[in-house]
Amino acid sequence: MARNFLSFASIVVLLPFVSAQLDIFAQLAGKKYFGTATDNPELTNASYVKQLENVLDFHQLTPANSMKWENTEPTQGNFTFAGGDQIVEQAEKHGQIMRGHNCVWHQQLADWVTDGNFTKPELLAIVENHCGTLVRHYRGKMYSWDVINECLNDDGTFRESIFFNTTGTDYIGVALRTARAADPHAKLYINDFNIEGQGAKSTAMINLVKSLQKEGVPIDGIGVQSHLIVGEVPSTMEQNLRDFAALGVEVAITELDIRMNLPATPALLQQQKEDYTTVITACQNVPECIGVTLWDWTDKFSWVPGTFAGQGAACPWDENFVKKPAYAGIIEGWLERQ
Ligand SMILES: *[C@@H]1O[C@H](CO)[C@@H](O)[C@H](O)[C@H]1NC(C)=O
Ligand SMILES: *[C@@H]1O[C@H](CO)[C@@H](O)[C@H](O)[C@H]1NC(C)=O
Ligand SMILES: *[C@@H]1O[C@H](CO)[C@@H](O)[C@H](O)[C@H]1NC(C)=O
Ligand SMILES: *[C@@H]1O[C@H](CO)[C@@H](O)[C@H](O)[C@H]1NC(C)=O
Numbered sequence: 001m002a003r004n005f006l007s008f009a010s011i012v013v014l015l016p017f018v019s020a021q022l023d024i025f026a027q028l029a030g031k032k033y034f035g036t037a038t039d040n041p042e043l044t045n046a047s048y049v050k051q052l053e054n055v056l057d058f059h060q061l062t063p064a065n066s067m068k069w070e071n072t073e074p075t076q077g078n079f080t081f082a083g084g085d086q087i088v089e090q091a092e093k094h095g096q097i098m099r100g101h102n103c104v105w106h107q108q109l110a111d112w113v114t115d116g117n118f119t120k121p122e123l124l125a126i127v128e129n130h131c132g133t134l135v136r137h138y139r140g141k142m143y144s145w146d147v148i149n150e151c152l153n154d155d156g157t158f159r160e161s162i163f164f165n166t167t168g169t170d171y172i173g174v175a176l177r178t179a180r181a182a183d184p185h186a187k188l189y190i191n192d193f194n195i196e197g198q199g200a201k202s203t204a205m206i207n208l209v210k211s212l213q214k215e216g217v218p219i220d221g222i223g224v225q226s227h228l229i230v231g232e233v234p235s236t237m238e239q240n241l242r243d244f245a246a247l248g249v250e251v252a253i254t255e256l257d258i259r260m261n262l263p264a265t266p267a268l269l270q271q272q273k274e275d276y277t278t279v280i281t282a283c284q285n286v287p288e289c290i291g292v293t294l295w296d297w298t299d300k301f302s303w304v305p306g307t308f309a310g311q312g313a314a315c316p317w318d319e320n321f322v323k324k325p326a327y328a329g330i331i332e333g334w335l336e337r338q
Helices: 008-017 022-028 040-044 046-052 082-092 111-115 120-137 162-167 170-182 200-214 237-245 266-285 325-335
Strands: 033-038 060-063 097-104 144-149 187-192 221-224 227-229 250-261 289-294
Touching: 022 033, 022 325, 033 097, 040 046, 040 082, 060 082, 060 289, 082 097, 097 120, 097 170, 120 144, 120 162, 120 170, 144 170, 162 170, 170 187, 170 200, 187 200, 187 250, 200 237, 221 237, 237 250, 237 266, 250 266, 266 289, 266 325
Parallel strands: 033 060, 033 289, 060 097, 097 144, 144 187, 187 221, 221 250, 227 250, 250 289
Antiparallel strands: none
């Protein structure tokens, strides 16, 4: 295939001589990056940082928390970028590209936004100032931004956040237009969960993107978070990515992890390996799927146990930074052919 700089045959010939590495194989499959989320407190663990800096596995970083609203505009007009800047500096040291995350989300939002009794014009001005200032601060440094995060309910209706309740869907266009003006080269995404397979929420995402396109609102990509459950990867995932790509936007797997009920057993770890392969194969087979990001690479720093009681072991490396079968499952996904 023209988009690959090595043929599939030569990869197979070279395979015994290279140790498997996630980004190398993603790039051989024609993708822009394989990457991972990371968070500021984790950067104090030297052996964690050593693997985070392994560019053969990770060519892209996403800040898990430090660019969210509560951390970047904790009081009105008071912008604090130190945490986000640290992640960008960490990435720049090793030539890793960045996904910005995020401008507008109903969680980890500063209380002053929710509690301010703002009118519609006031809140739209607040969204404009927040997204504009945040995206402008990182102008030229981001491959993409999750401008809108989780604006839909599972049934396909709009989430009744403070933004929707006060402005309807107007905040979405304001945020996207503002982000475009603030950094014209960053790809602008809407990011959500439970849009991995076909269904009401994915259809709603398609309709939202179509309506934005009709209104001339800039939208470049759909972020498919992919917080999945072992044994439950939707069978329609690849077709769903194709449905999104048919809108003329790129797609990315933005927050991949695949959790299980603890304790992890060999059978669950084997199923998890197959599930990672399935997800990566879906991205591999859809040219517009431009990259994959893990929602951190080690179980030590996974958000899963803190959010889903009794579940965990969702990442490709365990708590001691030892690779699980899932690691080889990702490589196998990149080697699957259409
Ligand atoms: C801005 O926010 C930071 C972090 O919460 C805080 O330490 C600082 O006092 C705030 N400054 C103003 C002027 O509100
Ligand atoms: C918002 O309105 C509520 C109810 O009227 C009131 O209790 C609260 O003090 C108001 N908050 C602000 C910041 O004005
Ligand atoms: C938005 O409105 C709905 C319906 O009235 C309400 O249940 C919900 O609490 C509101 N959300 C916020 C963040 O105000
Ligand atoms: C970093 O994490 C590893 C793996 O869990 C652990 O063994 C090590 O003690 C940690 N190092 C620090 C400095 O916390």
